[in-house]
Amino acid sequence: MSTEGVAAGVGRPRVRTGAGLVEGRTGTDGIAVFRGIPYAAPPVGALRFALPAPPAAWDGVREAAAFGPTAPKVPYPATFAALLTDPEIPGDDCLNVNVWTPDPAPGAGLPVMVWIHGGAHTRGSAAVPVYDGTAFARDGIVLVSFNFRLGVLGYGLFPDAPANRGLLDQIAALEWVRDNIEAFGGDPARVTVFGESAGAISIGALLAAPRAAGLFHRAVLQSGAPEALPRPRVRAMVRRMASLLKVDATAGAFTAASLPDLMAAQAAVLRRSGPLLGGPAFGLVVDPDTLPVDPLDALTADADAASGAVPLLFGWTTEEYRLWLVPTGGMRLLDRLGPLAVALARARAGKDRDAVRALRTVLPGAGPAELAGQLLTDRLLRDPLRRLAGARRAAPSYLYEFAWCSGVPGLGACHALELGFVFDTLSVPEAAWLAGNEAPQALADEMHTAWVRFATTGDPGWAPWNGDGPPKVFGGPERDRTEVPVAIRPVLP
Numbered sequence: 001m002s003t004e005g006v007a008a009g010v011g012r013p014r015v016r017t018g019a020g021l022v023e024g025r026t027g028t029d030g031i032a033v034f035r036g037i038p039y040a041a042p043p044v045g046a047l048r049f050a051l052p053a054p055p056a057a058w059d060g061v062r063e064a065a066a067f068g069p070t071a072p073k074v075p076y077p078a079t080f081a082a083l084l085t086d087p088e089i090p091g092d093d094c095l096n097v098n099v100w101t102p103d104p105a106p107g108a109g110l111p112v113m114v115w116i117h118g119g120a121h122t123r124g125s126a127a128v129p130v131y132d133g134t135a136f137a138r139d140g141i142v143l144v145s146f147n148f149r150l151g152v153l154g155y156g157l158f159p160d161a162p163a164n165r166g167l168l169d170q171i172a173a174l175e176w177v178r179d180n181i182e183a184f185g186g187d188p189a190r191v192t193v194f195g196e197s198a199g200a201i202s203i204g205a206l207l208a209a210p211r212a213a214g215l216f217h218r219a220v221l222q223s224g225a226p227e228a229l230p231r232p233r234v235r236a237m238v239r240r241m242a243s244l245l246k247v248d249a250t251a252g253a254f255t256a257a258s259l260p261d262l263m264a265a266q267a268a269v270l271r272r273s274g275p276l277l278g279g280p281a282f283g284l285v286v287d288p289d290t291l292p293v294d295p296l297d298a299l300t301a302d303a304d305a306a307s308g309a310v311p312l313l314f315g316w317t318t319e320e321y322r323l324w325l326v327p328t329g330g331m332r333l334l335d336r337l338g339p340l341a342v343a344l345a346r347a348r349a350g351k352d353r354d355a356v357r358a359l360r361t362v363l364p365g366a367g368p369a370e371l372a373g374q375l376l377t378d379r380l381l382r383d384p385l386r387r388l389a390g391a392r393r394a395a396p397s398y399l400y401e402f403a404w405c406s407g408v409p410g411l412g413a414c415h416a417l418e419l420g421f422v423f424d425t426l427s428v429p430e431a432a433w434l435a436g437n438e439a440p441q442a443l444a445d446e447m448h449t450a451w452v453r454f455a456t457t458g459d460p461g462w463a464p465w466n467g468d469g470p471p472k473v474f475g476g477p478e479r480d481r482t483e484v485p486v487a488i489r490p491v492l493p
Protein backbone atom coordinates (compact mmCIF):
# COMPACT_ATOMS: atom_id res chain seq x y z
CA MET A 1 0.00 0.00 0.00
CA SER A 2 1.08 3.57 -0.49
CA THR A 3 0.19 7.07 0.56
CA GLU A 4 -0.44 9.85 -1.91
CA GLY A 5 -0.80 12.72 0.58
CA VAL A 6 1.80 14.98 -1.06
CA ALA A 7 0.23 14.69 -4.48
CA ALA A 8 -3.19 15.49 -3.03
CA GLY A 9 -2.00 18.79 -1.59
CA VAL A 10 -1.98 20.27 1.88
CA GLY A 11 -5.18 19.72 3.78
CA ARG A 12 -6.45 16.76 1.74
CA PRO A 13 -4.16 13.78 2.36
CA ARG A 14 -4.78 10.60 0.42
CA VAL A 15 -4.03 7.05 1.48
CA ARG A 16 -4.48 3.91 -0.55
CA THR A 17 -6.23 1.14 1.37
CA GLY A 18 -6.85 -2.42 0.24
CA ALA A 19 -10.27 -1.41 -1.15
CA GLY A 20 -9.27 1.88 -2.76
CA LEU A 21 -8.01 5.42 -2.32
CA VAL A 22 -9.40 7.58 0.51
CA GLU A 23 -9.08 11.33 1.00
CA GLY A 24 -9.11 12.76 4.51
CA ARG A 25 -8.57 16.20 5.98
CA THR A 26 -5.62 17.82 7.74
CA GLY A 27 -6.43 20.49 10.30
CA THR A 28 -4.41 23.50 11.34
CA ASP A 29 -2.91 21.31 14.07
CA GLY A 30 -1.29 19.12 11.41
CA ILE A 31 -3.34 16.04 12.34
CA ALA A 32 -4.69 14.07 9.38
CA VAL A 33 -8.14 12.57 9.94
CA PHE A 34 -9.87 9.98 7.79
CA ARG A 35 -13.47 9.15 8.70
CA GLY A 36 -16.08 6.66 7.57
CA ILE A 37 -13.85 4.17 5.75
CA PRO A 38 -15.70 0.84 5.28
CA TYR A 39 -14.01 -2.20 6.78
CA ALA A 40 -16.89 -4.54 5.90
CA ALA A 41 -19.91 -4.57 3.62
CA PRO A 42 -23.15 -2.92 4.79
CA PRO A 43 -25.01 -5.42 7.02
CA VAL A 44 -28.32 -5.20 5.20
CA GLY A 45 -30.63 -7.68 3.51
CA ALA A 46 -29.16 -11.17 3.63
CA LEU A 47 -26.14 -9.78 5.55
CA ARG A 48 -28.23 -8.36 8.43
CA PHE A 49 -27.43 -11.32 10.71
CA ALA A 50 -24.53 -12.81 8.74
CA LEU A 51 -20.78 -12.83 9.25
CA PRO A 52 -19.15 -9.53 8.29
CA ALA A 53 -18.34 -9.59 4.57
CA PRO A 54 -15.42 -7.78 2.88
CA PRO A 55 -16.22 -4.27 1.63
CA ALA A 56 -16.62 -3.69 -2.09
CA ALA A 57 -13.63 -2.04 -3.75
CA TRP A 58 -14.11 1.35 -5.36
CA ASP A 59 -12.53 3.25 -8.22
CA GLY A 60 -11.27 6.80 -7.93
CA VAL A 61 -11.05 8.67 -4.63
CA ARG A 62 -13.46 8.02 -1.77
CA GLU A 63 -14.24 11.04 0.40
CA ALA A 64 -13.33 10.36 4.04
CA ALA A 65 -14.02 13.74 5.64
CA ALA A 66 -17.15 12.96 7.68
CA PHE A 67 -18.12 10.22 10.11
CA GLY A 68 -19.89 7.33 8.43
CA PRO A 69 -23.30 5.97 9.43
CA THR A 70 -23.72 4.71 12.97
CA ALA A 71 -25.06 1.24 13.70
CA PRO A 72 -28.86 1.02 14.14
CA LYS A 73 -29.81 1.60 17.78
CA VAL A 74 -32.43 3.18 20.01
CA PRO A 75 -31.85 6.45 21.87
CA TYR A 76 -30.94 6.61 25.53
CA PRO A 77 -33.82 7.38 27.88
CA ALA A 78 -34.02 11.12 28.61
CA THR A 79 -32.39 10.78 32.04
CA PHE A 80 -29.26 9.30 30.44
CA ALA A 81 -29.39 11.34 27.24
CA ALA A 82 -28.79 14.37 29.45
CA LEU A 83 -25.42 12.92 30.42
CA LEU A 84 -24.28 10.73 27.50
CA THR A 85 -24.31 12.09 23.99
CA ASP A 86 -24.98 9.46 21.31
CA PRO A 87 -25.07 10.83 17.74
CA GLU A 88 -27.15 8.99 15.18
CA ILE A 89 -25.95 9.17 11.56
CA PRO A 90 -28.30 7.46 9.07
CA GLY A 91 -27.14 5.07 6.38
CA ASP A 92 -26.51 1.40 5.73
CA ASP A 93 -22.69 1.46 5.52
CA CYS A 94 -22.26 1.43 9.32
CA LEU A 95 -19.26 -0.93 9.54
CA ASN A 96 -16.67 1.81 9.17
CA VAL A 97 -13.44 3.02 10.75
CA ASN A 98 -11.88 6.41 11.49
CA VAL A 99 -8.16 7.20 11.68
CA TRP A 100 -6.31 10.13 13.27
CA THR A 101 -2.61 10.25 12.41
CA PRO A 102 0.21 12.78 12.73
CA ASP A 103 2.07 11.23 9.82
CA PRO A 104 0.02 9.50 7.09
CA ALA A 105 2.99 7.89 5.40
CA PRO A 106 4.22 4.29 5.24
CA GLY A 107 7.31 3.71 7.29
CA ALA A 108 6.48 6.12 10.11
CA GLY A 109 6.05 3.09 12.38
CA LEU A 110 3.96 4.86 15.03
CA PRO A 111 2.19 2.98 17.83
CA VAL A 112 -1.50 2.34 17.16
CA MET A 113 -4.43 2.55 19.57
CA VAL A 114 -7.81 1.12 18.61
CA TRP A 115 -10.84 2.37 20.55
CA ILE A 116 -13.89 0.14 21.18
CA HIS A 117 -16.80 2.20 22.46
CA GLY A 118 -19.20 1.27 25.25
CA GLY A 119 -22.96 1.48 25.53
CA ALA A 120 -24.18 -1.81 27.07
CA HIS A 121 -23.78 -3.54 23.67
CA THR A 122 -26.87 -1.61 22.51
CA ARG A 123 -25.84 2.03 22.11
CA GLY A 124 -22.85 4.23 21.38
CA SER A 125 -20.68 4.86 18.32
CA ALA A 126 -17.27 6.11 17.27
CA ALA A 127 -18.82 9.52 16.46
CA VAL A 128 -19.26 10.52 20.13
CA PRO A 129 -17.43 13.88 20.38
CA VAL A 130 -15.59 12.92 23.58
CA TYR A 131 -13.88 10.13 21.58
CA ASP A 132 -12.07 12.56 19.28
CA GLY A 133 -8.60 11.16 18.60
CA THR A 134 -6.74 14.42 18.03
CA ALA A 135 -4.89 14.44 21.36
CA PHE A 136 -3.61 10.90 20.84
CA ALA A 137 -2.36 11.78 17.34
CA ARG A 138 -0.79 14.97 18.73
CA ASP A 139 1.19 12.74 21.07
CA GLY A 140 2.50 10.39 18.39
CA ILE A 141 -0.25 7.75 18.28
CA VAL A 142 -2.26 6.58 15.28
CA LEU A 143 -5.76 6.43 16.76
CA VAL A 144 -8.44 4.21 15.21
CA SER A 145 -12.11 4.00 16.16
CA PHE A 146 -14.92 2.09 14.52
CA ASN A 147 -18.60 1.14 14.60
CA PHE A 148 -20.01 -2.37 14.90
CA ARG A 149 -23.43 -3.99 15.08
CA LEU A 150 -25.33 -3.45 18.32
CA GLY A 151 -28.33 -4.87 20.15
CA VAL A 152 -30.28 -7.59 18.44
CA LEU A 153 -28.34 -7.07 15.19
CA GLY A 154 -24.98 -7.67 16.87
CA TYR A 155 -25.82 -9.85 19.84
CA GLY A 156 -29.27 -11.38 19.40
CA LEU A 157 -29.00 -15.16 19.72
CA PHE A 158 -30.70 -17.10 16.90
CA PRO A 159 -30.69 -20.76 15.88
CA ASP A 160 -30.05 -19.81 12.24
CA ALA A 161 -27.33 -17.14 12.53
CA PRO A 162 -23.79 -16.94 13.89
CA ALA A 163 -23.53 -15.79 17.51
CA ASN A 164 -21.55 -12.77 18.74
CA ARG A 165 -21.78 -10.86 15.45
CA GLY A 166 -20.74 -7.63 17.16
CA LEU A 167 -17.53 -9.34 18.27
CA LEU A 168 -16.98 -10.69 14.76
CA ASP A 169 -17.34 -7.13 13.45
CA GLN A 170 -14.68 -6.01 15.91
CA ILE A 171 -12.35 -8.76 14.72
CA ALA A 172 -12.96 -7.68 11.11
CA ALA A 173 -12.08 -4.09 12.07
CA LEU A 174 -8.86 -5.27 13.74
CA GLU A 175 -8.02 -7.26 10.62
CA TRP A 176 -8.52 -4.06 8.63
CA VAL A 177 -6.06 -2.34 10.98
CA ARG A 178 -3.54 -5.16 10.52
CA ASP A 179 -3.80 -4.95 6.73
CA ASN A 180 -4.04 -1.16 6.25
CA ILE A 181 -2.68 0.82 9.18
CA GLU A 182 0.91 0.92 7.92
CA ALA A 183 -0.26 3.14 5.07
CA PHE A 184 -1.52 5.65 7.66
CA GLY A 185 1.83 5.72 9.49
CA GLY A 186 1.02 3.02 12.05
CA ASP A 187 2.95 -0.06 13.08
CA PRO A 188 0.72 -3.18 12.81
CA ALA A 189 3.05 -4.92 15.29
CA ARG A 190 2.34 -2.31 18.00
CA VAL A 191 -1.43 -2.23 18.37
CA THR A 192 -3.12 -1.46 21.69
CA VAL A 193 -6.87 -1.98 22.00
CA PHE A 194 -8.71 0.04 24.61
CA GLY A 195 -12.35 0.30 25.51
CA GLU A 196 -14.80 1.25 28.24
CA SER A 197 -17.79 -0.57 29.74
CA ALA A 198 -19.15 -2.87 27.01
CA GLY A 199 -16.05 -1.97 24.99
CA ALA A 200 -13.86 -3.33 27.79
CA ILE A 201 -16.06 -6.43 28.07
CA SER A 202 -15.50 -6.87 24.33
CA ILE A 203 -11.73 -6.66 24.80
CA GLY A 204 -11.95 -9.40 27.42
CA ALA A 205 -13.63 -11.54 24.78
CA LEU A 206 -11.08 -10.58 22.14
CA LEU A 207 -8.31 -11.72 24.48
CA ALA A 208 -9.98 -15.14 24.65
CA ALA A 209 -11.24 -15.43 21.07
CA PRO A 210 -9.03 -17.65 18.85
CA ARG A 211 -9.88 -15.59 15.77
CA ALA A 212 -8.45 -12.44 17.39
CA ALA A 213 -5.07 -13.96 18.30
CA GLY A 214 -2.18 -11.77 17.15
CA LEU A 215 -4.34 -8.81 16.11
CA PHE A 216 -3.24 -6.64 19.07
CA HIS A 217 -0.36 -6.59 21.52
CA ARG A 218 -1.54 -4.58 24.56
CA ALA A 219 -4.99 -3.99 26.01
CA VAL A 220 -6.77 -1.48 28.25
CA LEU A 221 -10.05 -2.39 29.93
CA GLN A 222 -11.85 0.59 31.49
CA SER A 223 -14.76 -0.29 33.79
CA GLY A 224 -15.55 -3.60 32.14
CA ALA A 225 -14.52 -7.16 33.01
CA PRO A 226 -14.36 -10.26 30.79
CA GLU A 227 -17.72 -12.02 30.84
CA ALA A 228 -20.13 -14.15 28.87
CA LEU A 229 -23.85 -14.06 29.59
CA PRO A 230 -25.88 -17.24 29.96
CA ARG A 231 -27.33 -18.13 26.58
CA PRO A 232 -30.93 -18.29 27.91
CA ARG A 233 -30.57 -14.73 29.23
CA VAL A 234 -29.69 -13.43 25.75
CA ARG A 235 -32.14 -15.70 23.96
CA ALA A 236 -34.92 -14.31 26.18
CA MET A 237 -34.41 -10.85 24.65
CA VAL A 238 -34.96 -12.27 21.16
CA ARG A 239 -38.08 -14.14 22.28
CA ARG A 240 -39.52 -11.02 23.87
CA MET A 241 -38.93 -9.10 20.68
CA ALA A 242 -40.44 -11.90 18.59
CA SER A 243 -43.57 -11.79 20.74
CA LEU A 244 -43.93 -8.05 20.16
CA LEU A 245 -43.26 -8.43 16.43
CA LYS A 246 -45.56 -11.48 16.21
CA VAL A 247 -42.92 -13.47 14.30
CA ASP A 248 -40.75 -16.51 14.96
CA ALA A 249 -37.61 -15.98 17.03
CA THR A 250 -35.33 -16.69 14.04
CA ALA A 251 -32.89 -14.61 12.06
CA GLY A 252 -34.91 -15.34 8.94
CA ALA A 253 -38.06 -13.86 10.44
CA PHE A 254 -36.16 -10.89 11.90
CA THR A 255 -34.56 -10.23 8.51
CA ALA A 256 -38.02 -9.95 6.94
CA ALA A 257 -39.07 -7.37 9.53
CA SER A 258 -38.44 -3.70 8.83
CA LEU A 259 -35.59 -2.00 10.66
CA PRO A 260 -37.93 0.56 12.32
CA ASP A 261 -40.10 -2.27 13.65
CA LEU A 262 -37.02 -4.09 14.97
CA MET A 263 -35.77 -0.96 16.74
CA ALA A 264 -39.20 -0.27 18.25
CA ALA A 265 -39.36 -3.80 19.64
CA GLN A 266 -35.79 -3.52 20.89
CA ALA A 267 -36.59 -0.26 22.67
CA ALA A 268 -39.51 -1.94 24.42
CA VAL A 269 -37.48 -4.88 25.75
CA LEU A 270 -34.55 -2.69 26.79
CA ARG A 271 -36.78 -0.82 29.23
CA ARG A 272 -36.73 -3.95 31.39
CA SER A 273 -32.97 -4.44 31.24
CA GLY A 274 -30.01 -2.77 32.95
CA PRO A 275 -26.49 -3.45 34.24
CA LEU A 276 -27.61 -3.92 37.84
CA LEU A 277 -30.88 -5.79 37.23
CA GLY A 278 -29.49 -9.16 36.20
CA GLY A 279 -32.38 -9.97 33.87
CA PRO A 280 -32.38 -10.67 30.12
CA ALA A 281 -29.84 -8.58 28.20
CA PHE A 282 -27.89 -8.43 24.97
CA GLY A 283 -24.27 -9.49 25.28
CA LEU A 284 -21.58 -12.00 24.47
CA VAL A 285 -22.19 -15.73 24.88
CA VAL A 286 -19.99 -18.81 24.91
CA ASP A 287 -20.03 -20.18 21.36
CA PRO A 288 -17.87 -22.89 19.76
CA ASP A 289 -17.13 -20.82 16.66
CA THR A 290 -16.29 -17.48 18.26
CA LEU A 291 -15.84 -17.76 22.03
CA PRO A 292 -15.33 -21.40 23.04
CA VAL A 293 -14.86 -20.72 26.78
CA ASP A 294 -16.10 -18.06 29.17
CA PRO A 295 -13.49 -15.28 28.73
CA LEU A 296 -12.71 -14.83 32.41
CA ASP A 297 -12.29 -18.56 32.90
CA ALA A 298 -10.12 -18.81 29.80
CA LEU A 299 -7.89 -15.91 30.84
CA THR A 300 -7.40 -17.10 34.40
CA ALA A 301 -7.05 -20.84 33.77
CA ASP A 302 -4.03 -20.88 31.44
CA ALA A 303 -1.24 -18.41 32.12
CA ASP A 304 0.72 -19.85 29.20
CA ALA A 305 -1.98 -19.01 26.63
CA ALA A 306 -1.13 -16.45 23.96
CA SER A 307 -3.28 -13.84 25.71
CA GLY A 308 -1.07 -14.23 28.80
CA ALA A 309 1.70 -12.43 26.92
CA VAL A 310 -0.46 -9.33 26.39
CA PRO A 311 0.24 -6.59 28.95
CA LEU A 312 -2.96 -5.26 30.49
CA LEU A 313 -4.01 -1.95 31.98
CA PHE A 314 -7.40 -1.95 33.66
CA GLY A 315 -9.46 -0.42 36.40
CA TRP A 316 -12.67 1.22 37.53
CA THR A 317 -14.16 4.40 38.92
CA THR A 318 -14.76 4.67 42.66
CA GLU A 319 -18.53 4.98 42.34
CA GLU A 320 -19.44 3.26 39.09
CA TYR A 321 -23.02 2.65 40.24
CA ARG A 322 -23.93 6.33 40.54
CA LEU A 323 -24.36 6.72 36.77
CA TRP A 324 -26.95 3.92 36.78
CA LEU A 325 -28.74 4.89 39.99
CA VAL A 326 -28.62 8.68 40.47
CA PRO A 327 -30.37 9.89 37.26
CA THR A 328 -33.17 7.34 37.70
CA GLY A 329 -33.79 7.97 41.39
CA GLY A 330 -32.48 4.52 42.23
CA MET A 331 -30.28 5.81 45.04
CA ARG A 332 -33.30 7.26 46.86
CA LEU A 333 -35.24 4.03 46.35
CA LEU A 334 -32.44 1.87 47.78
CA ASP A 335 -32.04 4.19 50.73
CA ARG A 336 -35.75 3.82 51.46
CA LEU A 337 -35.40 0.02 51.33
CA GLY A 338 -32.70 0.31 53.99
CA PRO A 339 -31.13 -2.93 55.25
CA LEU A 340 -33.12 -4.95 52.70
CA ALA A 341 -31.27 -3.21 49.85
CA VAL A 342 -27.91 -4.09 51.42
CA ALA A 343 -28.97 -7.70 52.03
CA LEU A 344 -30.16 -8.13 48.43
CA ALA A 345 -26.97 -6.59 47.03
CA ARG A 346 -24.84 -8.75 49.34
CA ALA A 347 -26.60 -11.89 48.13
CA ARG A 348 -26.26 -10.86 44.48
CA ALA A 349 -22.57 -10.10 44.94
CA GLY A 350 -21.89 -13.34 46.84
CA LYS A 351 -20.49 -11.44 49.84
CA ASP A 352 -20.67 -12.29 53.52
CA ARG A 353 -21.53 -9.95 56.38
CA ASP A 354 -17.84 -9.29 57.00
CA ALA A 355 -17.66 -7.59 53.62
CA VAL A 356 -20.42 -5.20 54.64
CA ARG A 357 -18.68 -4.48 57.94
CA ALA A 358 -15.46 -3.73 56.07
CA LEU A 359 -17.32 -1.34 53.78
CA ARG A 360 -18.85 0.47 56.72
CA THR A 361 -15.36 0.92 58.16
CA VAL A 362 -14.04 2.40 54.92
CA LEU A 363 -17.20 4.45 54.25
CA PRO A 364 -18.42 5.65 57.65
CA GLY A 365 -21.85 7.17 57.37
CA ALA A 366 -22.61 5.50 54.02
CA GLY A 367 -26.30 4.85 53.45
CA PRO A 368 -27.86 1.63 52.15
CA ALA A 369 -27.72 2.78 48.52
CA GLU A 370 -24.01 3.51 48.64
CA LEU A 371 -23.26 0.22 50.37
CA ALA A 372 -25.39 -1.72 47.88
CA GLY A 373 -23.79 0.09 44.96
CA GLN A 374 -20.28 -0.71 46.15
CA LEU A 375 -21.16 -4.38 46.67
CA LEU A 376 -22.58 -4.62 43.14
CA THR A 377 -19.52 -2.82 41.72
CA ASP A 378 -17.37 -5.47 43.40
CA ARG A 379 -19.38 -8.20 41.69
CA LEU A 380 -19.43 -6.61 38.25
CA LEU A 381 -15.93 -5.13 38.09
CA ARG A 382 -13.48 -5.15 40.96
CA ASP A 383 -13.61 -8.83 41.90
CA PRO A 384 -13.30 -10.25 38.36
CA LEU A 385 -10.61 -7.75 37.38
CA ARG A 386 -8.57 -8.53 40.49
CA ARG A 387 -9.00 -12.21 39.70
CA LEU A 388 -7.68 -11.54 36.20
CA ALA A 389 -4.71 -9.58 37.51
CA GLY A 390 -3.84 -12.22 40.08
CA ALA A 391 -3.90 -15.07 37.55
CA ARG A 392 -1.61 -13.55 34.96
CA ARG A 393 2.08 -14.45 35.00
CA ALA A 394 3.67 -13.95 31.56
CA ALA A 395 2.85 -10.25 31.20
CA PRO A 396 2.26 -7.47 33.73
CA SER A 397 -1.13 -6.13 34.78
CA TYR A 398 -1.49 -2.49 35.82
CA LEU A 399 -4.48 -1.51 37.93
CA TYR A 400 -5.98 1.94 38.43
CA GLU A 401 -8.93 3.61 40.13
CA PHE A 402 -10.48 6.89 38.98
CA ALA A 403 -11.59 8.75 42.10
CA TRP A 404 -12.29 12.33 41.01
CA CYS A 405 -15.91 13.35 41.59
CA SER A 406 -17.99 14.98 38.87
CA GLY A 407 -19.06 18.58 39.13
CA VAL A 408 -22.60 17.39 38.32
CA PRO A 409 -24.25 17.04 41.74
CA GLY A 410 -24.87 13.46 42.83
CA LEU A 411 -22.77 11.69 40.21
CA GLY A 412 -19.58 11.40 42.26
CA ALA A 413 -16.84 9.30 40.64
CA CYS A 414 -19.33 7.53 38.38
CA HIS A 415 -19.16 5.14 35.44
CA ALA A 416 -17.74 6.66 32.20
CA LEU A 417 -16.52 9.81 33.97
CA GLU A 418 -12.88 9.10 33.08
CA LEU A 419 -13.44 9.18 29.32
CA GLY A 420 -12.87 12.91 28.78
CA PHE A 421 -9.67 12.60 30.80
CA VAL A 422 -8.33 9.59 28.88
CA PHE A 423 -9.01 11.24 25.50
CA ASP A 424 -7.94 14.69 26.77
CA THR A 425 -11.19 16.13 25.43
CA LEU A 426 -12.42 18.10 28.44
CA SER A 427 -12.72 21.14 26.15
CA VAL A 428 -15.37 19.36 24.06
CA PRO A 429 -18.76 20.76 25.18
CA GLU A 430 -20.27 17.31 25.61
CA ALA A 431 -17.59 16.35 28.15
CA ALA A 432 -19.19 18.77 30.62
CA TRP A 433 -22.49 16.88 30.47
CA LEU A 434 -20.96 14.21 32.69
CA ALA A 435 -18.00 15.98 34.29
CA GLY A 436 -19.34 19.48 34.87
CA ASN A 437 -17.61 22.69 33.88
CA GLU A 438 -14.61 22.63 36.23
CA ALA A 439 -12.89 19.34 35.43
CA PRO A 440 -9.15 19.66 36.13
CA GLN A 441 -7.00 19.69 33.00
CA ALA A 442 -4.00 18.58 35.04
CA LEU A 443 -5.75 15.29 35.79
CA ALA A 444 -6.49 14.82 32.08
CA ASP A 445 -2.83 15.47 31.32
CA GLU A 446 -1.80 12.82 33.84
CA MET A 447 -4.26 10.15 32.74
CA HIS A 448 -3.92 10.71 29.00
CA THR A 449 -0.12 10.60 29.31
CA ALA A 450 -0.33 7.26 31.13
CA TRP A 451 -2.42 5.74 28.31
CA VAL A 452 -0.02 7.07 25.66
CA ARG A 453 2.96 5.76 27.59
CA PHE A 454 1.38 2.33 27.97
CA ALA A 455 0.66 2.11 24.23
CA THR A 456 4.18 3.28 23.40
CA THR A 457 6.28 1.37 25.95
CA GLY A 458 3.98 -1.07 27.76
CA ASP A 459 4.53 0.76 31.07
CA PRO A 460 1.95 3.40 32.15
CA GLY A 461 4.24 4.80 34.84
CA TRP A 462 3.52 2.80 37.98
CA ALA A 463 4.37 -0.65 39.29
CA PRO A 464 2.47 -3.73 38.04
CA TRP A 465 -0.02 -5.26 40.45
CA ASN A 466 1.60 -8.05 42.46
CA GLY A 467 -1.57 -9.60 43.89
CA ASP A 468 -1.85 -7.24 46.82
CA GLY A 469 -2.04 -3.56 47.62
CA PRO A 470 -4.12 -0.70 46.20
CA PRO A 471 -4.35 0.30 42.55
CA LYS A 472 -2.92 3.52 41.14
CA VAL A 473 -5.44 6.27 42.00
CA PHE A 474 -6.32 9.10 39.63
CA GLY A 475 -8.32 11.74 41.44
CA GLY A 476 -8.74 15.21 42.83
CA PRO A 477 -10.56 16.96 45.65
CA GLU A 478 -13.84 15.46 46.78
CA ARG A 479 -16.98 17.12 45.42
CA ASP A 480 -20.39 17.45 47.02
CA ARG A 481 -22.32 14.20 46.47
CA THR A 482 -25.65 15.58 47.68
CA GLU A 483 -28.54 13.98 45.83
CA VAL A 484 -30.28 16.48 43.55
CA PRO A 485 -32.07 15.80 40.28
CA VAL A 486 -29.80 15.90 37.26
CA ALA A 487 -30.86 18.69 34.90
CA ILE A 488 -32.06 17.45 31.54
CA ARG A 489 -30.03 18.90 28.69
CA PRO A 490 -30.91 18.63 25.02
CA VAL A 491 -29.08 15.94 23.03
CA LEU A 492 -26.98 17.68 20.39
CA PRO A 493 -27.16 16.46 16.77
